[in-house]
Amino acid sequence: MRAVIMHAPGDVRVEDVERPTIVEPTDAVIRVTAACICGSDLWPYRGAEPLSRPTRMGHEYIGVVDQVGAGVRDLQVGDFVVGSFVASDNTCEICRAGYQSRCVHQVMMGSVGTQADYARIPLADGTLVKVTGDPTAAQTRSLLAASDVLGTGWFAAVAAEAGPGKTVAVVGDGAVGLLGILAARRLGAERVIAMSRHANRQALARRFGATDVIEERGDPGVERIKELTNGYGAHSTIEAVGTQEAMLQAVHATRPGGHVGFVGVSHGVELDGLELFFSSVHLHGGPAPVRRFLPELVELIMTDQIDPGAVFDLELPIEDAAEGYRAMDERRATKVLLTL
Amino acid sequence: MRAVIMHAPGDVRVEDVERPTIVEPTDAVIRVTAACICGSDLWPYRGAEPLSRPTRMGHEYIGVVDQVGAGVRDLQVGDFVVGSFVASDNTCEICRAGYQSRCVHQVMMGSVGTQADYARIPLADGTLVKVTGDPTAAQTRSLLAASDVLGTGWFAAVAAEAGPGKTVAVVGDGAVGLLGILAARRLGAERVIAMSRHANRQALARRFGATDVIEERGDPGVERIKELTNGYGAHSTIEAVGTQEAMLQAVHATRPGGHVGFVGVSHGVELDGLELFFSSVHLHGGPAPVRRFLPELVELIMTDQIDPGAVFDLELPIEDAAEGYRAMDERRATKVLLTL
Numbered sequence: 001m002r003a004v005i006m007h008a009p010g011d012v013r014v015e016d017v018e019r020p021t022i023v024e025p026t027d028a029v030i031r032v033t034a035a036c037i038c039g040s041d042l043w044p045y046r047g048a049e050p051l052s053r054p055t056r057m058g059h060e061y062i063g064v065v066d067q068v069g070a071g072v073r074d075l076q077v078g079d080f081v082v083g084s085f086v087a088s089d090n091t092c093e094i095c096r097a098g099y100q101s102r103c104v105h106q107v108m109m110g111s112v113g114t115q116a117d118y119a120r121i122p123l124a125d126g127t128l129v130k131v132t133g134d135p136t137a138a139q140t141r142s143l144l145a146a147s148d149v150l151g152t153g154w155f156a157a158v159a160a161e162a163g164p165g166k167t168v169a170v171v172g173d174g175a176v177g178l179l180g181i182l183a184a185r186r187l188g189a190e191r192v193i194a195m196s197r198h199a200n201r202q203a204l205a206r207r208f209g210a211t212d213v214i215e216e217r218g219d220p221g222v223e224r225i226k227e228l229t230n231g232y233g234a235h236s237t238i239e240a241v242g243t244q245e246a247m248l249q250a251v252h253a254t255r256p257g258g259h260v261g262f263v264g265v266s267h268g269v270e271l272d273g274l275e276l277f278f279s280s281v282h283l284h285g286g287p288a289p290v291r292r293f294l295p296e297l298v299e300l301i302m303t304d305q306i307d308p309g310a311v312f313d314l315e316l317p318i319e320d321a322a323e324g325y326r327a328m329d330e331r332r333a334t335k336v337l338l339t340l
Numbered sequence: 341m342r343a344v345i346m347h348a349p350g351d352v353r354v355e356d357v358e359r360p361t362i363v364e365p366t367d368a369v370i371r372v373t374a375a376c377i378c379g380s381d382l383w384p385y386r387g388a389e390p391l392s393r394p395t396r397m398g399h400e401y402i403g404v405v406d407q408v409g410a411g412v413r414d415l416q417v418g419d420f421v422v423g424s425f426v427a428s429d430n431t432c433e434i435c436r437a438g439y440q441s442r443c444v445h446q447v448m449m450g451s452v453g454t455q456a457d458y459a460r461i462p463l464a465d466g467t468l469v470k471v472t473g474d475p476t477a478a479q480t481r482s483l484l485a486a487s488d489v490l491g492t493g494w495f496a497a498v499a500a501e502a503g504p505g506k507t508v509a510v511v512g513d514g515a516v517g518l519l520g521i522l523a524a525r526r527l528g529a530e531r532v533i534a535m536s537r538h539a540n541r542q543a544l545a546r547r548f549g550a551t552d553v554i555e556e557r558g559d560p561g562v563e564r565i566k567e568l569t570n571g572y573g574a575h576s577t578i579e580a581v582g583t584q585e586a587m588l589q590a591v592h593a594t595r596p597g598g599h600v601g602f603v604g605v606s607h608g609v610e611l612d613g614l615e616l617f618f619s620s621v622h623l624h625g626g627p628a629p630v631r632r633f634l635p636e637l638v639e640l641i642m643t644d645q646i647d648p649g650a651v652f653d654l655e656l657p658i659e660d661a662a663e664g665y666r667a668m669d670e671r672r673a674t675k676v677l678l679t680l
Contacts, residue, residue: 093572094596102596102620232433256434256442266613273587273609277626280442286620
């Protein structure tokens with residue numbers, strides 16, 4: 001079967017690999033119908049994360065169940081499913097508390113590689129959510145978004161305690177930041193301030209519900225947010241980049257007692273304890289427990305209440321994955337969907 | 341009047357200074373009836389914080405209102421009062437959200453110096469809470485504790501989301517950590533694990549409700565907490581020290597999705613972003629908004645439901661302040677009360 005493999009920074013190829021099979025009784029194998037390229041895939045692509053050997057890529061996916069292990073109870077061959085980028089048993093104490101991304105039996109789907117015709121999904125009952133009904137093309141794209149970028153933006157908004165009466169600032173105009181805007185509005189935020197200087201992303205930010213867009217970054221960006229909030233700062237800030245500048249911007253833009261939800265994978269971020277102490281913000285983030293939100297997100301998508309699939313602005317057959325990576329790297333595309 | 345002045349690390353003197361007067365119409369002047377020495381006073385005493393000139397000391401206090409400015413409405417001369425270590429208007433948006441320690445008009449009482457016969461209290465209506473009734477000697481000590489160490493321990497427990505069904509770990513066996521134990525139990529925590537290797541503090545920890553005491557620190561301490569929590573880690577952890585070791589111990593001892601409440605004033609603490617990301621904990625702390633909790637704490641004390649005054653294990657007249665600092669520094673005393 002076909003699979004995307006990164007050989008070195010900037011070197012992505014589609015190669016023929018062996019088709020996965022059931023290993024554990026709790027596994028399923030799915031025929032992937034669409035996958036995507038993630039902002040986090042760009043870290044190794046740009047050499048910002050080490051790559052010791054050719055590596056299978058991809059951790060976002062939708063597909064059809066092709067095989068199930070003997071221990072799988074809730075899924076059947078032929079089910080159309082969406083799953084999180086972290087496989088989880090969904091039964092341990094950590095999962096039951098809503099942190100499936102840190103399940104005691106967690107398996108990072110990036111180690112599986114879902115940019116491929118088939119993928120083995122560990123802990124299938126705890127990881128996959130069955131979609132009932134017959135999704136339209138737009139719903140299908142949205143379901144794929146739910147697998148990571150929507151679920152991550154949603155978690156960021158929840159971690160930032162976005163809600164009624166709140167002003168939410170969003171640092172980062174990638175797919176996660178944009179869907180953080182959608183989530184914040186859906187959770188009832190009164191005002192959402194997007195930080196973006198790209199016209200097409202600004203337009204998408206407004207489509208997803210941003211009430212204000214500011215182009216300044218760093219300290220001037222923080223000043224603009226304070227101006228827009230009577231000098232207090234945002235109640236809630238979503239950090240969806242993962243750099244030192246973005247994290248400090250998020251902390252500084254948030255009022256004392258406010259909440260920062262950070263979901264950008266931290267690269268080189270160091271937080272000074274004393275600065276954090278006197279900021280008096282709440283800080284919460286990490287790999288998003290997408291599985292917590294998936295049933296609700298699937299429902300919102302299948303009833304056309306949200307359209308997160310609008311983040312995909314480039315759709316390519318998997319053979320053209322290398323072009324997809326280039327387009328994301330050069331910021332010609334916000335989010336790339338790969339068809340199989 | 342008499343006031344405690346620190347001239348240099350290790351050099352604390354009681355000197356005669358001018359008695360404060362009303363400056364702003366919102367001020368009150370109180371006759372201090374008791375003050376205390378704070379763990380944070382030890383940072384400059386030990387040379388760990390710079391001291392550029394002789395400095396008035398003290399930010400914890402109880403006393404009797406001696407004068408009020410023309411703009412003070414809720415207090416009268418003769419009222420017995422307790423106040424927070426941060427003066428606050430208690431009306432701005434930050435105060436109304438419960439973060440009076442970060443009031444837009446905040447005044448740190450350490451800049452006033454309450455280890456003295458009299459103290460000017462800015463923003464008196466927003467800062468002081470009147471005590472009705474006639475406190476016993478024990479209640480008086482507890483009211484003084486409410487001014488900072490109890491209020492700070494309480495905030496730490498709230499920030500760590502201590503509550504029913506939760507296991508709370510407490511890093512630090514100073515007055516704040518000990519009162520964090522009291523707060524966690526009062527908030528309904530099922531199990532409270534104190535980290536202490538001092539027999540007298542262990543005894544006080546148990547008196548305040550600790551269910552377990554562990555003597556290990558650092559990684560072995562974290563391992564012990566995991567052993568006591570089925571490998572998951574504590575739901576909630578209070579960090580009441582302010583060093584790198586204590587902060588990392590707190591983060592590592594907490595399960596994914598759990599909460600760290602940190603109230604030790606950070607000295608040399610640096611948090612690695614990636615480590616924090618994958619810890620998946622909630623982190624919240626800072627200077628405690630004691631004023632938020634004071635009315636409730638005064639009520640609990642005046643009805644003998646809590647006895648935080650038990651942390652005072654040395655009581656000295658203000659003339660002997662230097663001996664009080666030495667006793668705290670040498671850990672011969674947990675918390676020193678100065679009488680006036």
